[in-house]
Amino acid sequence: MSKVKYYYDPDTLSYRKIEPKKSRRFRNIALFFLGSFLFGFLGLILLLNTNLVNTPRELSLAREVKNYELQFELLGKKMEQIENVLANIEDRDNNIYRLYFEANPIPEEQRRAGFGGVNRYKSLEGFNNSEMIIATTKRLDIIQKQMVIQSKSLDEITKLAEEKEKLLAAIPAIQPIKNEDLTRMASGYGWRSDPFTKARKMHWGMDFTSPKGTPVYASGDGTVTRADNNASGYGKHIRIDHGYGYMSLYGHLSQYNVKARQKVKRGDLIGFVGSTGRSEAPHLHYEVWKDDERINPINFYYGSLTAEEFENMLKFANQENQSLD
Template identity: 50%
Template sequence: MPKVKYYFDPDSVSYEEIRTSRWIRLTKGLAFVATAALFGLIFYLLSSSVIQTPEEIALRRELRFVKTQYGVLNEKMTQVEAVLSDLEERDNNVYRTYFEVSPIPDDVRKGGFGGVNRYAPLAGFDNSQLVESTARRLDAISKQMIIQSKSLDEIVSLAKNKEKMLASLPAIQPIAKRDLIRISSGFGMRFHPILKIMKMHTGIDFSARRGAPIYATGDGVVAHAKRSPSYGNEVFIKHGFGYQTRYAHMWKYTVHKGQKIKRGDRIGYVGNTGMSTGPHLHYEVIKNGKPVDPIYFFYKDTGPEAYKKLYQQARENNQSLD
């Protein structure tokens, strides 16, 4: 039953019933619903965009922080990439070139990863692109680092080998300068003093007094130390890397077969044994089984001027003593 409302009428001094039409009541009802809906909407809009829960505020702050961190990370990666690129350049153009190994091509150094898309789990989020590109860059840097590290390992082993090679090659004179009277014969065709024929002289003759010490010209192992009819007392050293040296007509030798030798070790004394016409050392350098001119193997203790003098002596003097 609808409520009945009254009002006080001063004219009749009595309470009269308020009669409202259906139309007015409907209008009032609609206005109430519309106002309520409007307030509801305003409240919703305010609460969703301006008023944030403490959790939302914290999350947003964290997101900003993470984005900043990614920015810093990317800047650092740019620096690392620059350093790495410089290192790769030097590796290819200096280290690998020096040790005679081919440079590592760019597509090997910077090639991507084949097979399945390893970045698929990173897709589909708000900041997927940032995270994925960062992951890609980091992966590329890691791969470049591994390749560079392996390359340097290779260079280190080559350098060690090179060091051994440099120590092994014949590189000094077998007779000390103070003991050397002169080079009496160089490498080439010579008149043999005993056989009396033109004959290839496969070494250099160093004239020195009997008993002057003879030194090994590079690291190696004594292949033999023995007496032979032509070379007299001789020492033969294997240096490795295709090199051997012979020291002949010795008064006596002080090493034995199989003995390890360092450059500069004394191996015997100058003499006049075998087919020889005076005290001297016949010295040979043999490369891959063939005698080569020893004049090219004194670079370690001979400056340009001294070398020139030595070279002229070896070319001009052909008074072979063996």
């Protein structure tokens, strides 16, 4: 309660009550409300800039962020499960399916390759959780790429399975010279000493030594694409396209028994051993190609050799001796 003030009136020789002016009263009330408003406003600003008080919207956004973090955690666990299943499929693909159909395994670096070039995730930068979002997106992209690669691989395996009989007949699976006709196997696939320069040189096939005129047989079904003397170093040679990316080559022949565009079956007589071209002695130089790349022929003799014969061949093929061409 406000204090009552008085003043002395000399005319009446008495004290009179001081009555405040209405304008002053209104001014004081206005100042009170203005001060209260400013104080409340400053207090609200301070509270909103601290963690003591959160607005309903901030509380709602915080709950959303927590929910998103939980969803990302669950997504990470699901991706881990997908990666484990995919790794199992890839392992079976490389070590069972592709091995069974004599297809080259898909290299690990190809399956796990990332994405080069421009920054694919620039639009995701600049947010509070950008690192987590970008890492998760990258992980999803890699999984998607792996699945595409695996899908294409399985499509290839399915196609091979549908044509299994033709494939098995076409694969160069027998030794091109019979064991009883061999003098010895001179050199295998790998780095060998060149007979002319004596320098170490990659030998892309296998050399089978045998007398001139020894029969040479087609190692798989296919079509003769070349039977000529027009390739440097090979002399008289024959090339057979077996399909499915396979090709076999028979070099340094003395004679042909087939001609270009002729279809042959596994075991057909196609030519005879000689020493034409870049050759030091009568022998057959034999190569196997897969998808335009030369591969080790020793992996393709399951159709004509016993386990003991194959073991002996493997021992001689691994010796770093001198090739004959």
